Amino acid sequence: MAKVKIDPDKCIACGVCMSLCPDVFVAGDDGKSQLAEQFRKDSPHEGEIPEDLLECAQNAAGSCPNQAITIE
Numbered sequence: 001m002a003k004v005k006i007d008p009d010k011c012i013a014c015g016v017c018m019s020l021c022p023d024v025f026v027a028g029d030d031g032k033s034q035l036a037e038q039f040r041k042d043s044p045h046e047g048e049i050p051e052d053l054l055e056c057a058q059n060a061a062g063s064c065p066n067q068a069i070t071i072e
Contacts (some may be wrong), residue, residue: 002072003050004057006033006047008068010068017060023047024057026068033068 004024013031017024028034034044041047049057054071061069 001050002054002057003048004035004039004046005070006035006045007068009072010030014065016063016065019056020063021053021056021060024053025060039070062067 006025011032013027013033015027015030015031018027019034024036024039025033026036030046034040035047035049039047057069058072061067061071
């Protein structure tokens with residue numbers, strides 16, 4: 001499992017991560033990115049994803065214009 005964190009203060013709701021990796025990233029009520037519910041741990045912005053979604057999530061994180069997504 002890989003840890004994923006989205007910084008809601010950096011997210012500009014551009015939708016790039018959601019379009020590149022819709023299984024992991026979804027829009028919240030404010031349009032900003034959140035983790036899909038099944039991957040959330042402490043908040044909508046923090047959680048863990050399985051290895052089979054890691055490459056998809058890394059591509060999304062690398063494409064984020066504000067570098068709002070961190071993956072460990």
